[in-house]
Amino acid sequence: MRADARKNYSHLLAVARDVVAEDGVDASMRDIARRADVGLATLLRHFPTREALFEALMCRNLDALTHMAGELETSSPPDEALVSWFREGVAFVQSYRGVVDLMASAHADPDSALYVSCAAVHAVGARLLLRAQAEGTARADMNGDDLFALMSALGWLAGQPAFAPRADHLFHVIASAILTNPSSNDDRNNLSHPD
Template structure:
């Protein structure tokens, strides 16, 4: 009997995540949690039993995305060009940050607030991106005084700006191209995005 209850609870959890993902995609990270529960066909108490706060719900939705970004950064550490590896990862980060309107702000808040539910997931992703940045800096492709926090804030800003655009991916590509000039150690470096 307990196994059936656990399986039912797991299905509820997965269903709530799927419905929340749809609601956040439609209405942004500030979507009504009551609406999420209603769409999922459960009471608000059931939603809160699984996800006591909006942040825990967002963390559950984002943890797999952050894991993918972390793994991608680790894979790109072997890219022939440290600069191109970093830029490919930054583009992936920016595009992923536009999955839900309001997500760039939520990610930046989580990176700043060590006690937040999203912080641990963000931290592993940020550390992997930091290793990509360090590799590009060591190769001389990226200015040495740039920190991982500054770079992620810059790219989160690009993701936020792209949310305001009719063509988000085009905006991300253009803004990353412009940013490449600003982070290059050699200002005459090629500014074509990865």
């Protein structure tokens, strides 16, 4: 990509990130183009579909989650790695209103532009869960689909104004349900919550 094209691409992504942070995944492509001070055709040349735009927006975060899982596998005990990664996953899901629906539908649709990124995140989460299960620190009746669903559900729930004040507590409850012996892991995993 030429330097000027790369600069335009980066500018469009930065503006899109701001608009989507304000308006959620239903943000208007026309509004993004207008705020980026380009024509809609220019935006569509870089991102021909809404899904392509969201793939570009989310790709960095999803790649970071995938990379983080690899680092945690080599540097942390299985239960700590799982909970740390799960916390980052929940934070990502909260980053854009409506991202849960996109990820949930992309997760099951190999034709989706988001499928590969979502599948990679799902796979590393499942790997972290299996590692903790092998050590006996995560419940054995869960699988990667369950973990992905809990991460998505908790991210969505914590993003709702009525539940936002209890987000840390809700995280603790879910993380405690994933681990087999959460009381011994509370301090290590920073699972404390307000009473």
